[in-house]
Amino acid sequence: MKIRIFALAKELGVDSKDLIQQCNDAGLDVKSSPLASITPAERDVLMDYLRKLNSQPGGGTATAELSPQSREELRREIAGREIRDLGPLAQMRTRRAPPPREATAIPDGKVAVEVETQPLEEEIAAEEVAAPVAAEAVEVEAAVERPPVAPLAPAAEKTAPAAVAPVAKPAERVVPAAPVAPPLPVMAPVSRPVPLSRSDYINPAGGNASIREMKPHGSVRVADDRPPARPAAPAPTPAAEDRSAPVRQNKKRGPALPSLATPNFKPPVIKKTEELVQKPDLALTGDVLKKNKLADILKKNRDDATRRPTVEEEEATPAKGAPGKSARGLGLEEAREARRRRRQKGKGGEDDENVIVKTVKRQRRGSQSTERKSSAVISLPITVRSMSEAMGRPARDLLTVLFSQGKMVTINDQLDEETAMEIAMELGIELEIEQEADFEDALADRLSDEENTDMETVTRPPIITVLGHVDHGKTTLVDRIRSSNVAAGEAGGITQHIAAYQVEHNGQKLTFVDTPGHAAFGEMRARGANVTDIIVLVVAADDGVMPQTVECISHAKAAGVPIVVAMNKCDLPGINEQRILTELSQHGVLPSEWGGDVEVIRVSALQGTGIDNLLETLLLTAELADLRSPVNAPADGVCLEAFRDEGRGPIAWGIVRQGTLKVGDLALCGPAYGRIRAMYTDKGVEIQSAGPSTPVKIAGLNEVPGAGDHLFVMTDIDEAREIAEQRRVRGRTAALSGRGGPKSLEDFFAGRDGAIKDLPLIIKADTPGSLEAIRGELEKFEHAEVRIKILHMGVGGVNESDVYLAASAGAIIIAFHVVAEDRAEALAGQEAVEIRRYKIIYNVTSDIRQALEGLLEPEKVEVATGRALVLRTFSISRVGTVAGCRVLNGTIDRTNRVHVIRDQTILNNYAIASLKREKDDAREVREGFECGIRLDGFNDIKEGDLLEAYKIEQRKRSLEE
Numbered sequence: 004m005k006i007r008i009f010a011l012a013k014e015l016g017v018d019s020k021d022l023i024q025q026c027n028d029a030g031l032d033v034k035s036s037p038l039a040s041i042t043p044a045e046r047d048v049l050m051d052y053l054r055k056l057n058s059q060p061g062g063g064t065a066t067a068e069l070s071p072q073s074r075e076e077l078r079r080e081i082a083g084r085e086i087r088d089l090g091p092l093a094q095m096r097t098r099r100a101p102p103p104r105e106a107t108a109i110p111d112g113k114v115a116v117e118v119e120t121q122p123l124e125e126e127i128a129a130e131e132v133a134a135p136v137a138a139e140a141v142e143v144e145a146a147v148e149r150p151p152v153a154p155l156a157p158a159a160e161k162t163a164p165a166a167v168a169p170v171a172k173p174a175e176r177v178v179p180a181a182p183v184a185p186p187l188p189v190m191a192p193v194s195r196p197v198p199l200s201r202s203d204y205i206n207p208a209g210g211n212a213s214i215r216e217m218k219p220h221g222s223v224r225v226a227d228d229r230p231p232a233r234p235a236a237p238a239p240t241p242a243a244e245d246r247s248a249p250v251r252q253n254k255k256r257g258p259a260l261p262s263l264a265t266p267n268f269k270p271p272v273i274k275k276t277e278e279l280v281q282k283p284d285l286a287l288t289g290d291v292l293k294k295n296k297l298a299d300i301l302k303k304n305r306d307d308a309t310r311r312p313t314v315e316e317e318e319a320t321p322a323k324g325a326p327g328k329s330a331r332g333l334g335l336e337e338a339r340e341a342r343r344r345r346r347q348k349g350k351g352g353e354d355d356e357n358v359i360v361k362t363v364k365r366q367r368r369g370s371q372s373t374e375r376k377s378s379a380v381i382s383l384p385i386t387v388r389s390m391s392e393a394m395g396r397p398a399r400d401l402l403t404v405l406f407s408q409g410k411m412v413t414i415n416d417q418l419d420e421e422t423a424m425e426i427a428m429e430l431g432i433e434l435e436i437e438q439e440a441d442f443e444d445a446l447a448d449r450l451s452d453e454e455n456t457d458m459e460t461v462t463r464p465p466i467i468t469v470l471g472h473v474d475h476g477k478t479t480l481v482d483r484i485r486s487s488n489v490a491a492g493e494a495g496g497i498t499q500h501i502a503a504y505q506v507e508h509n510g511q512k513l514t515f516v517d518t519p520g521h522a523a524f525g526e527m528r529a530r531g532a533n534v535t536d537i538i539v540l541v542v543a544a545d546d547g548v549m550p551q552t553v554e555c556i557s558h559a560k561a562a563g564v565p566i567v568v569a570m571n572k573c574d575l576p577g578i579n580e581q582r583i584l585t586e587l588s589q590h591g592v593l594p595s596e597w598g599g600d601v602e603v604i605r606v607s608a609l610q611g612t613g614i615d616n617l618l619e620t621l622l623l624t625a626e627l628a629d630l631r632s633p634v635n636a637p638a639d640g641v642c643l644e645a646f647r648d649e650g651r652g653p654i655a656w657g658i659v660r661q662g663t664l665k666v667g668d669l670a671l672c673g674p675a676y677g678r679i680r681a682m683y684t685d686k687g688v689e690i691q692s693a694g695p696s697t698p699v700k701i702a703g704l705n706e707v708p709g710a711g712d713h714l715f716v717m718t719d720i721d722e723a724r725e726i727a728e729q730r731r732v733r734g735r736t737a738a739l740s741g742r743g744g745p746k747s748l749e750d751f752f753a754g755r756d757g758a759i760k761d762l763p764l765i766i767k768a769d770t771p772g773s774l775e776a777i778r779g780e781l782e783k784f785e786h787a788e789v790r791i792k793i794l795h796m797g798v799g800g801v802n803e804s805d806v807y808l809a810a811s812a813g814a815i816i817i818a819f820h821v822v823a824e825d826r827a828e829a830l831a832g833q834e835a836v837e838i839r840r841y842k843i844i845y846n847v848t849s850d851i852r853q854a855l856e857g858l859l860e861p862e863k864v865e866v867a868t869g870r871a872l873v874l875r876t877f878s879i880s881r882v883g884t885v886a887g888c889r890v891l892n893g894t895i896d897r898t899n900r901v902h903v904i905r906d907q908t909i910l911n912n913y914a915i916a917s918l919k920r921e922k923d924d925a926r927e928v929r930e931g932f933e934c935g936i937r938l939d940g941f942n943d944i945k946e947g948d949l950l951e952a953y954k955i956e957q958r959k960r961s962l963e964e
């Protein structure tokens with residue numbers, strides 16, 4: 004059975020809102036509505052709570068004011084409530100006691116009739132059913148139904164609603180009698196109904212316009228079907244009046260609608276009308292409720308901290324820990340409950356408890372920023388905000404330090420290690436930076452442990468990287484060695500990808516890595532140099548040592564590997580070998596024939612001469628290096644290049660460094676991982692395993708790895724997945740921090756005034772190496788007014804999302820060695836997005852250069868058109884001074900401006916106001932002719948002045964200017 008809050012409030016003589024508050028304080032989850040309901044069990048909890056509350060010292064001020072008699076009456080009232088909850092049987096049992104006149108005083112005719120017509124046998128039976136009802140409950144109920152009302156006749160129409168409603172409320176079922184609640188002193192007794200005036204229950208709207216009730220139309224009939232009110236109660240109670248209200252309203256509007264509801268339909272009229280009953284005067288006073296509300300609860304909770312955490316504790320202890328649990332281990336429900344209690348306690352006026360909450364908040368705010376520290380421990384990456392909290396300094400202190408260094412950052416920007424240290428130094432704080440246990444280090448340690456194990460090793464083929472300046476013949480040389488013709492198929496005749504091949508010479512294997520020689524591919528050259536055992540430095544005999552040759556020498560030295568020089572194009576006439584040897588030695592590569600340790604082999608890649616000698620030398624060098632590696636160890640290698648194949652998905656092209664890589668192995672390569680599905684040689688032949696130094700193309704990774712990423716064979720797929728994910732996150736963070744890091748003041752000002760114009764680009768390419776190379780080249784275009792903004796770059800064809808991005812940002816798409824998907828192509832047409840396809844990197848750079856130069860504001864230059872000498876001057880009133888001139892050279896145009904030159908000094912420049920030949924206006928006057936010139940805003944012209952005419956021309960600027 005549900006007990007409505009408003010009914011209970013009315014019964015207890017308190018305001019519904021206050022009762023809801025008390026319910027919540029008692030730990031009951033009651034909606035903030037008088038229509039909310041509670042169960043009898045909850046009601047008992049509430050009563051217990053109120054009882055306890057009142058029994059506390061100071062908590063029941065009002066109790067002391069109550070007379071013993073009032074206490075007793077209140078006790079009876081509560082007990083009466085218990086009995087009423089038992090239902091009609093219990094009520095019947097109690098009806099022996101009430102005096103007959105009280106029954107007739109009940110204006111609800113229906114109930115009264117039932118009571119009076121109840122046969123005695125049924126009453127007896129009911130008594131048996133309701134046996135558990137305590138005898139004292141009977142007494143209490145009887146007492147309740149014996150209100151000390153005014154004399155019957157005059158009071159009949161003004162019976163207090165509080166005394167009526169409980170009786171009118173129909174009991175739904177019989178429940179065992181609950182123990183009768185002890186007295187509840189805080190509640191004022193409902194024992195002395197105060198006579199109500201008619202206006203207390205009649206709608207002030209007046210007359211017949213009773214309180215409007217929204218009901219189904221069917222209720223009209225139900226209302227009509229009800230037995231008429233007893234004549235003994237001429238003035239209906241509000242409940243009765245309300246039931247008849249729809250009838251009256253319906254009559255007003257017109258004929259009654261046909262009955263739509265079932266004849267037995269009972270609209271919830273009675274319950275609603277209870278709400279309309281006026282609050283009796285017998286109520287808890289406001290100060291009692293206020294005093295009992297929060298302050299006392301807080302006090303109680305403080306004393307009973309172990310049973311329930313206080314608001315302060317909840318406020319001061321932020322929830323941390325496992326999801327669904329707060330820091331104190333509360334479950335979700337409990338945490339929610341605690342929040343709800345906090346919310347409840349947060350409401351209200353300037354009570355003690357609010358002061359406490361405010362103090363806690365103030366302390367919390369203060370603790371965040373004012374607790375100064377002399378040392379701090381942080382871990383990177385860290386934002387300005389987090390660092391200020393760690394140091395106990397306001398964020399503005401940190402920002403001020405950064406600002407003084409010319410760095411404009413926001414509170415959410417991340418700081419690098421160096422900046423964090425600088426800030427700490429400036430603020431005089433000892434800073435300790437905790438280094439996270441790096442999974443990469445852990446992985447490397449584990450692998451090196453594996454390497455150290457005593458495994459059987461075998462001699463492996465040398466990995467030979469071919470380096471050299473562009474067009475010196477590297478690819479032709481590798482082609483010749485492989486007996487293939489890769490160079491012929493290269494776009495633009497230049498190598499743009501790194502590639503690995505294996506050849507056999509005299510029964511011995513050699514692995515070659517061909518690298519691009521173009522300046523743009525420095526990264527690839529470095530990558531090639533890093534995996535190599537021997538470097539073949541190709542120098543064209545006709546060209547000599549060139550910039551990229553020098554760079555390759557540096558790579559070789561950095562890698563610490565032996566160099567063999569292939570002096571190529573020796574078939575060309577007029578070559579000077581000595582010059583080449585001299586240039587090489589000048590760069591630290593001393594030929595063996597000059598007493599050094601570098602073999603210089605004369606070859607012609609084109610004609611194939613010297614190739615055997617070169618291979619013999621390489622094998623000998625490898626033998627001297629004694630290149631060995633374990634063959635049965637878990638394989639690891641390096642990815643030199645990677646791309647997405649239409650049919651096979653991501654492909655990593657790399658070299659196995661040690662161990663044997665097999666199909667089915669679990670591979671981790673940079674941010675990619677997966678089981679190796681298939682492996683292919685450089686010639687596309689499928690293989691099942693690849694030993695040390697074998698170049699191999701691997702299919703089965705979940706995404707395209709980065710060029711230069713190391714490849715490891717793992718045993719635990721979860722570990723591989725986790726490491727790959729961490730690498731991905733780290734890569735993303737690095738990319739983001741690179742984009743949004745601290746800016747210099749100059750950057751900030753330049754960006755704000757819009758001086759820098761961006762050229763937004765999206766770059767799609769076939770391999771990560773190509774992307775790197777293109778980006779490297781584009782980053783070289785530095786200019787104060789224009790810059791390239793790469794919005795997105797990735798491996799693979801141009802897709803729809805690229806086009807959408809380009810359309811929204813006004814970007815151009817660079818498609819390098821890739822094409823657009825059909826739908827992307829169509830979309831680009833619709834969105835007017837330009838997709839520019841390229842096969843050669845320097846075409847990309849040249850076009851982008853032009854585009855950037857197009858963004859530059861053209862330069863304005865003065866171009867002199869002619870000179871005129873002032874022969875005479877004429878002063879004309881209201882016109883000004885006109886100079887009579889002769890054109891000495893060139894032409895004077897009407898649209899020109901002129902410099903006025905007097906005594907070889909330029910006075911100023913003016914526009915020509917009028918130009919006349921004789922008396923006629925002239926458009927231009929040529930050399931040798933005389934004319935009249937009047938200047939705009941200058942009349943102080945004198946004989947002998949020189950007028951130099953000029954026009955402004957706009958000239959296109961280049962990035963170099």
Ligand SMILES: Nc1nc2c(ncn2[C@@H]2O[C@H](COP(=O)(O)OP(=O)(O)OP(=O)(O)O)[C@@H](O)[C@H]2O)c(=O)[nH]1
Pocket residue numbers: 471472473474475476477478479480490496497498499518519520521571572573574575606607608609610
């Ligand atoms: N005469 C002559 N020409 C050669 C020889 N080797 C290469 N060439 C030519 O030199 C040009 C460049 O050759 P590549 O093999 O593409 O040069 P590369 O060093 O691989 O060029 P990049 O890969 O772009 O750095 C081609 O036209 C070749 O035919 C040679 O031994 N003799």
